[in-house]
Amino acid sequence: MRCRPFQHIGMMDLPDITDSEKGSIVLPNCYHIGAAKCASTWLYHACLEHPDIYSPPENDNLNFFLLHYDRGLDWYRSQYFGAVSEGKAIVDFSNAYMLSDIALDRIARDTPNARLTCLIRNPVDRAYLHWAHSYYKSSRPPADPATDSGNPLDAAVERPSGRTFAIPLEVVRHPNGWVWGRAWLEPGLYAAAIRRVQARFPEDRLRVFVYEDLLRSPEEFLSSYFEYLEVDPSFVPACINREINPDTEETDPARMTDDLRTQLKAFFRSDIEDLQRILDRDLSEWL
Template sequence: MLRERIPRPMHGIARSTYYRIGQATSSARMLPGFILIGGQRCGTTTLFKHLAEHPQILRPGIEKGLDYFTLHYDRDMNWYRGNFPMRSGAKVRTQRWGAPVAFEACTYYMFHPFAMERIAADLPGVRIIAMLRDPVERAFSAYKHEHARGFDTASSFEEAIDLEDERLDGELERMAADMTYESHAHRHHAYVRRSQYAEQLRRVYEHFPREQVHVLDSETFFDDPYGEYRKITEFLGIAPWMPEEFLQHNARPSLPLGEGFRARLDAHFVRHDEDLAELLGSVPGWRR
């Protein structure tokens, strides 16, 4: 990863230089063969890192997720394509294994109301991978993550949940009216709504055929990472390669969640998980 090789004070200069060079050479660069669309706090960082280890798979040069189809869609495809590897170098790098496959991972793509429509318009043949997690655990982990980064000042998870509807009121309408509008609340405070997976996957299936979409849950992945990784390589049609070991990345220490509040949230998600099971044709791992 480019930014790991450059001193931190030089990151801004290096980033702007990289973007300029990327745009100037965009016609010679790859586009992604697949995108990891989320969900947030579902183990996507772990999956991203282990996919990037595969000798056929190539990641963007700076960020794992580019947010082009969410936050930067007012830019053009030259900017987007400029973040991916050069085709010529990629072919040399992967020649022992097969054709190179580029990808990115953005956990906002699955939840954003317009991202999947935009992806389908610009990359109709791209493959989609979605990773899900116990909705209560995901929501709680997201709050800890946003609070630790200073994006949520609510004093507790319970308070953040109680504020969610008020915070998100009118945000979808503002996003629809202005492509450049970045909703802080929609991106950082949608704890319950981001865990309602069925409605998000229905939007995915509105724009992509099911054979282009692979859905897995983090409980099953962390229980059997080799088996789930093999299924992904088969889905992508790439060489059957495995990492030497699977490590968990970007996890946060667990804190106790009151049983009464957990039960309240779990009851809320029962209907949504039933919808998900019907949509996928199987019960999600956290409900088995």
């Protein structure tokens, strides 16, 4: 089973999007499931600008099907989609879904006709960014919702001071560093994640996009993404050339030591090789 990567597609490739068969129950008909630190916040802002797409304007990481499913679909709908009008592509951005069997099972059961998208990048760089944003930005002031997807610690009554995640990335290779390995390395095991999705959804219900394609041509990238959602692919958002949640000199993956980069390449190698087969795409630049 092959999962097609970023490319232009015809509008007739998929059946029409439905929101529970276009009834009165409005739920998402598309889920952006990850991966974290792969420009999902930028893509979310692009979707907010598109007139034919609705995504909750106050949060780009709902994670309902993992964290709040016990509250029920009525709560989910009223909390996030009460303002939606019919005929739109309705997108839930939640990076946790890509890693969660439980969330994927619930999505498949409750919205079986939905589309899923994911955006991936070199997993070594992704791992460094995920760690660096925790290490170097954990002591930053409360997030600006106009530019940042937020820090959950901002919700604390007494927000911790200082670096909350002052843990070196090297701990992920220690036998007892598995909890950090799950946080920083596992999200980059894309082939394993895609196979979880494929076990629950038809092949044409998942579209995988690659970050390097976004860098080469943001316009073509967004056109393909919008086309997959069956909305106007010619729309160009104002944020197309704007950095959102920008990196700093400290969070640049180029700062990683050669030794650690070599170790992480070895860790991800077999998954990247499997990913090449799934996508039918050369990813040797990641190896």
